[in-house]
Amino acid sequence: MGVTEARAYYDEAQGVLIVSGDWHAESLAALPVLPDSPSHIIDGAGVTQLDTNGAWMLLAAAGWQVSDPLPELRAFQPQHQAILELVARHSASTAMEPGPLHEGVLALTGRGTLAMGKHGLGLINFIGHLSTELIYLVSRPSQWRWREFGAQLNAVFVGAIPIVFGMLFLLGVVFAYLLGSQAQQYGANIFVVDGLLLAILREVSPVIVAVLIAGRTGAAITAQLGTMKVTEEIDAMTTLGLSPMAVLVIPRVLALLLALPLLVFIGDIAGIVGGMLVTHEQLDISYYVFMDRVADVLRLKTLLVGLFKAPIFAVFIALIACRMGLSVARDARSVGEHTTSTVVQCLVAIIILNAIFTVMFVRLDI
Amino acid sequence: MAEIVIDVRDVTISLGGHSIHRDLNMSVTRGEVIALIGGSGTGKSVLLREIIGLLKPDVGHIDLFGQSVLDSTPEQMNVLRRRFGVLFQDGALFSSLNVEDNVATPLFEHTQLAHGTCRQLARLKLDMAGLLPDAAKKRPSELSGGMRKRVALARALALDPELLFLDEPTSGLDPISARAFDTLIRLLADSLGLTVFLVTHDLDTLFSIIDRVIVLSEGRVLGSGTVTELKNIDDPWLSDYFAARAPEGVNAHGN
Numbered sequence: 001m002g003v004t005e006a007r008a009y010y011d012e013a014q015g016v017l018i019v020s021g022d023w024h025a026e027s028l029a030a031l032p033v034l035p036d037s038p039s040h041i042i043d044g045a046g047v048t049q050l051d052t053n054g055a056w057m058l059l060a061a062a063g064w065q066v067s068d069p070l071p072e073l074r075a076f077q078p079q080h081q082a083i084l085e086l087v088a089r090h091s092a093s094t095a096m097e098p099g100p101l102h103e104g105v106l107a108l109t110g111r112g113t114l115a116m117g118k119h120g121l122g123l124i125n126f127i128g129h130l131s132t133e134l135i136y137l138v139s140r141p142s143q144w145r146w147r148e149f150g151a152q153l154n155a156v157f158v159g160a161i162p163i164v165f166g167m168l169f170l171l172g173v174v175f176a177y178l179l180g181s182q183a184q185q186y187g188a189n190i191f192v193v194d195g196l197l198l199a200i201l202r203e204v205s206p207v208i209v210a211v212l213i214a215g216r217t218g219a220a221i222t223a224q225l226g227t228m229k230v231t232e233e234i235d236a237m238t239t240l241g242l243s244p245m246a247v248l249v250i251p252r253v254l255a256l257l258l259a260l261p262l263l264v265f266i267g268d269i270a271g272i273v274g275g276m277l278v279t280h281e282q283l284d285i286s287y288y289v290f291m292d293r294v295a296d297v298l299r300l301k302t303l304l305v306g307l308f309k310a311p312i313f314a315v316f317i318a319l320i321a322c323r324m325g326l327s328v329a330r331d332a333r334s335v336g337e338h339t340t341s342t343v344v345q346c347l348v349a350i351i352i353l354n355a356i357f358t359v360m361f362v363r364l365d366i
Numbered sequence: 367m368a369e370i371v372i373d374v375r376d377v378t379i380s381l382g383g384h385s386i387h388r389d390l391n392m393s394v395t396r397g398e399v400i401a402l403i404g405g406s407g408t409g410k411s412v413l414l415r416e417i418i419g420l421l422k423p424d425v426g427h428i429d430l431f432g433q434s435v436l437d438s439t440p441e442q443m444n445v446l447r448r449r450f451g452v453l454f455q456d457g458a459l460f461s462s463l464n465v466e467d468n469v470a471t472p473l474f475e476h477t478q479l480a481h482g483t484c485r486q487l488a489r490l491k492l493d494m495a496g497l498l499p500d501a502a503k504k505r506p507s508e509l510s511g512g513m514r515k516r517v518a519l520a521r522a523l524a525l526d527p528e529l530l531f532l533d534e535p536t537s538g539l540d541p542i543s544a545r546a547f548d549t550l551i552r553l554l555a556d557s558l559g560l561t562v563f564l565v566t567h568d569l570d571t572l573f574s575i576i577d578r579v580i581v582l583s584e585g586r587v588l589g590s591g592t593v594t595e596l597k598n599i600d601d602p603w604l605s606d607y608f609a610a611r612a613p614e615g616v617n618a619h620g621n
Contacts, residue, residue: 025473025476025479025525026448026476026477051526052490052491052494052523052526052558053473053490053525054526056487056490060486079559083558086494090493090494091490091493092499093490093492093493093499093502094487094489094493329507330507331462331505331507332461333461333462334461334507
């Protein structure tokens, strides 16, 4: 089947548009260029093939508007004539409205602000639901999902140990190395230990571990709950009398609440070990002297400040991730958008909370 | 004699250790509206997937428009794919695109037309599938089941195929929408000269719009013919199948 091109030319003497050849989507790269005035007679004796795409293009080439009467169709084969009439009947909706206007920076900022406000309100609403569910469950210990809680703890805590240890070990190395190269100039080698402990325990470990868990576990929770929403598992659960809050959300919140302080503690140890190795190599501080100095300068409050932040970060990560997962719409695109949004919201929350804590502790002289 | 559009000869396939088809033979001529029926697990969907080239049978020949599906190069297969449209059971609409772009996707990919023109042609197809213009900008997740099927039908029709495959077109629709969808398929088949091959469980579809029914049983074709002819075949599954419907609907055959 050889493809012949669609041809059309306007015979001015007779006022007739003469069309011929194969008229279908593949033979037409663009509409033939024709005079602007609409043709009232179309001669289709030479048309060899015509499908609905071709018929629409043919009518468009003739300058036909939906509001006009159909041009006179002359010498078309009966099936081609029928297709043209069918297409003409269905063309009313093909007129294109102007595309959406491109929005300026101001409009986008406004939209972004409104969306953030909506997320905030949604989160508060979600916390309310969760609280009533928790109060209900407090008096009914048999309804706690311990098995789910165990599975979540395994996924959130045990699975994250290697990455947390590795990450904080390397950060400890970097901190000790940079501090060491400065302290060496003043012969203040031993104070590297003080600085390292303060930085790792108080700031680096809680924040970095929370960021890691937001990316690792927060995203996983949203994607999982979102997919369950898409496949109607959550609706099925509700109709079976199982509360998604009790079965899905509370075990995840509790697992994160328990796991994050533990992970921060592991991170503390990893950071100190990393720093210890570097100070030994770079500053000739023996492991014994290092540990002795740690025992001298480490105050319990430094450790507790870091460990105090962890459960608060954990609650925010878990709440944001669960809420975003449960508010997914029923399509694949929405799962991706909400997962992205979870990670962004968690990071913003962690940074803002951390700033608040830092100012708060300084004001309180802690 | 009319041109044979689908020709399946001596096809045998087993999946996961189960024999699905054994020496299955069937053919469809141009312009027919054919229904494939059979009990659950008789391999109706497998046969459909074999014909459109998604599954390869162990033995046998499958020709579409006289060209072998099994021996075609990827380029030849692509040319062949433009000549048929498929409506999957759940619509299989792309959730990241709006309705209009879903329908326009085959046009974007397979033609050199400007995107604006493709979208206008998509609107035409949506109108032919019985959707109102305000649906064009919606996302698939915002549509009802019946509307999703119509969008999927419009997408299957986007390149004006000669042959249309429908996998359970009326499943999941209420009886009113299902009958309206049947009527639409028949109308489009008649006005566009389509050959339609549909897999169905819906007896009302069989009685209303089908020219010929092919019955699958135990891995082969048990029989083929009009509904009346099939009723004379002595087979326990077939008699149960037709007994599931009150007898007064028999007269409704037509276009």
